[in-house]
Amino acid sequence: MDAEVTAVDDTRNTSTKNSGSTDAFDGRKVCVAGLGVSGPPVARALLARGARVSVVDGRDDDTVRPVADALREAGAEVILGGTPLPEDCDVVVTSPGWRPTSPLLVRAAEAGIEVIGDVELAWRLKPADQVWLAVTGTNGKTTTxxxxxxxxxxxGRDALAVGNVGTPVIDAVLPDADGHVHDILAVELSSFQLHWSSSVRPHAAVVLNVAPDHLDWHGGLEPYARAKGRVFARGTIRVVNTTDDWSSRLAREDGDPHAPMVGFGPDTPKAGGLGVVEDLLVDRAFVSEPHDNAEELATLDDVRPAAPHNVANALAAAALARSVGVAPGSVRAGLAAFEPEPHRIAFVATVGGVDYVDDSKATNPHAAAASLGAYPSVVWVAGGLLKGAEVDELVRMAADRLRGAVLIGADRARLRRALTEHAPKVPLIEVEAEGVPEGRTVMDEVVAAASSLAQEGDTVLLAPAAASMDMFTDYPERGRLFAEAVERML
Known part of the structure; x- marks a missing residue:
C-alpha cells in the first residue's frame, strides 16, 4: 500500500447528522417497514424518543401477531397483511431485507420521504463519543x-460485537436498564444495511472481500460491491485486503482520499500495513516509525483455525483494534480467548486417519474456495441451492486437491457438470434425500460415501458452496447432522 498510518487521531470519530441527539425524532411520524429481526427494536427505540410510530408488514400469521400486539401495547400503530405508506409520514426506517423496488419504498421515494435503515438510525441516535469499528465483506464478517x-x-475496553452476531445495532447505542452504553462497537454490516446508510462514519472500517452474492437484491455485482464500499466514505480509516481487488478498489474509489489506508495480507508487510513474517503476525502501520519498525502481534498458532482466510480475518481485526490503540499483547490475548463460531471450518473428528471438517457456513463459492484452499487433499461434500452463483472457477481452482466429491441438493447437477469438465478424473457420488434407509439420515449416507472415497491423510470437507434450505432448515442443521453422522462412525 502507498498510504501509511503513523498515529491515530481520535478526533476522526466526529459525530454527524443528528448523532447523539435524544430528540431528533420527537413528534415525527415514522414508518417502520417490516417486523423482522430489526423492526421491533427500531420501533421501541423510536417510541422511547417520542416518535409517532406506524409499523407495517405484509404478513399476518402466528409468528408476527404476538410481536405486533406487544408493539401496540407500547404505543405503536401496527398494520399487518399489507404495506401501505402511512399518511403524513416523515421518514421510513426499512428492514435490511426489503428491496429498493418494494412498493412502499418506491412510493416513499416518489413522495420525497427519506428512507433509512436500522444502522443509519442507530448512528443518528448513538452517543457522540461512542466509537464504531465496522466490518463488511462477502465472507468472514462474523468471525472478524x-x-x-x-x-x-x-x-480492557468496554466493547461489544453487534449486528448479525446477536445484539441489534439499535439496542447497542441506547442505554440499558442501568443507563450504560458501551464505549466501542465492533459492527458487522451487510450490503443491505449499507445501502440504506447515508451518514454512517466509523472510526475505521474494513471490506474483507467481495464475491458475487445477493445479486438479485442489488441488481448486479457492481452495485453490490458499491454498497460495501459505502463503509469507507466520510473520513473513515480504510483497512484493505491487499489480495482482494474489490477491497482495494473500493477503498481508492469510494473512500475519502485524505483518510489513512492500511493494507493487510499474507506476506511481509510494507510500511503502512499488517502481514505475516515467517510464523508471526506483524504490524507496520500503527507504530511510531513504520519504515523502520514492526510490532509483533501474535503467531499463526494463535489463530484458530490457521487457514489462510482465517489468518486474513485475524489481521483485519488486528488492524481495526490497533486503530484505537489496542496493545500488541492484547491482540494476541484476544485471539487466544476467541472461540470460533460453530460450522466455520470446524474440526469434527479423525476416523481411520481421515479428518472430517464441518464448514457448513460456506454457503457460496467464494467461501467454499477459501475452505478448500486450506487442505491439500480433500473429499468435498458440496451442493444445495446455488442462488444463481457460478461454480466453474471454483472447481477449476480446486481440481488439483480433490480426491473425490459427494454431491447433494437441488443444484448438484451444475456442480457435476463443472467437475466433469474441469476435474474429469475426480470420482463422484451423488446422494439423494429420497430412499434413505430407515434409521439413517441423509448425512449418514453422505459421510459413508465420502469415507469410501477418502484415504489416510485426506480431509472430508463439508463446504457446500450453496445454501441449505432445499434439504435442511438452515446451515447450522446441515453442519450438525454432518457432525453427528461422523461421530456415529467412532
Missing part, C-alpha cells in the same frame, strides 16, 4: 467482529 471484540476486551 468476534475476534475484534475479544481483542478490545483483552485490552
Amino acid at each position: 467482529v468476534r475476534m475484534l471484540e475479544a481483542m478490545l476486551r483483552a485490552d
Whole structure:
C-alpha cells in the first residue's frame, strides 16, 4: 500500500447528522417497514424518543401477531397483511431485507420521504463519543467482529460485537436498564444495511472481500460491491485486503482520499500495513516509525483455525483494534480467548486417519474456495441451492486437491457438470434425500460415501458452496447432522 498510518487521531470519530441527539425524532411520524429481526427494536427505540410510530408488514400469521400486539401495547400503530405508506409520514426506517423496488419504498421515494435503515438510525441516535469499528465483506464478517471484540476486551475496553452476531445495532447505542452504553462497537454490516446508510462514519472500517452474492437484491455485482464500499466514505480509516481487488478498489474509489489506508495480507508487510513474517503476525502501520519498525502481534498458532482466510480475518481485526490503540499483547490475548463460531471450518473428528471438517457456513463459492484452499487433499461434500452463483472457477481452482466429491441438493447437477469438465478424473457420488434407509439420515449416507472415497491423510470437507434450505432448515442443521453422522462412525 502507498498510504501509511503513523498515529491515530481520535478526533476522526466526529459525530454527524443528528448523532447523539435524544430528540431528533420527537413528534415525527415514522414508518417502520417490516417486523423482522430489526423492526421491533427500531420501533421501541423510536417510541422511547417520542416518535409517532406506524409499523407495517405484509404478513399476518402466528409468528408476527404476538410481536405486533406487544408493539401496540407500547404505543405503536401496527398494520399487518399489507404495506401501505402511512399518511403524513416523515421518514421510513426499512428492514435490511426489503428491496429498493418494494412498493412502499418506491412510493416513499416518489413522495420525497427519506428512507433509512436500522444502522443509519442507530448512528443518528448513538452517543457522540461512542466509537464504531465496522466490518463488511462477502465472507468472514462474523468471525472478524468476534475476534475484534475479544481483542478490545483483552485490552480492557468496554466493547461489544453487534449486528448479525446477536445484539441489534439499535439496542447497542441506547442505554440499558442501568443507563450504560458501551464505549466501542465492533459492527458487522451487510450490503443491505449499507445501502440504506447515508451518514454512517466509523472510526475505521474494513471490506474483507467481495464475491458475487445477493445479486438479485442489488441488481448486479457492481452495485453490490458499491454498497460495501459505502463503509469507507466520510473520513473513515480504510483497512484493505491487499489480495482482494474489490477491497482495494473500493477503498481508492469510494473512500475519502485524505483518510489513512492500511493494507493487510499474507506476506511481509510494507510500511503502512499488517502481514505475516515467517510464523508471526506483524504490524507496520500503527507504530511510531513504520519504515523502520514492526510490532509483533501474535503467531499463526494463535489463530484458530490457521487457514489462510482465517489468518486474513485475524489481521483485519488486528488492524481495526490497533486503530484505537489496542496493545500488541492484547491482540494476541484476544485471539487466544476467541472461540470460533460453530460450522466455520470446524474440526469434527479423525476416523481411520481421515479428518472430517464441518464448514457448513460456506454457503457460496467464494467461501467454499477459501475452505478448500486450506487442505491439500480433500473429499468435498458440496451442493444445495446455488442462488444463481457460478461454480466453474471454483472447481477449476480446486481440481488439483480433490480426491473425490459427494454431491447433494437441488443444484448438484451444475456442480457435476463443472467437475466433469474441469476435474474429469475426480470420482463422484451423488446422494439423494429420497430412499434413505430407515434409521439413517441423509448425512449418514453422505459421510459413508465420502469415507469410501477418502484415504489416510485426506480431509472430508463439508463446504457446500450453496445454501441449505432445499434439504435442511438452515446451515447450522446441515453442519450438525454432518457432525453427528461422523461421530456415529467412532
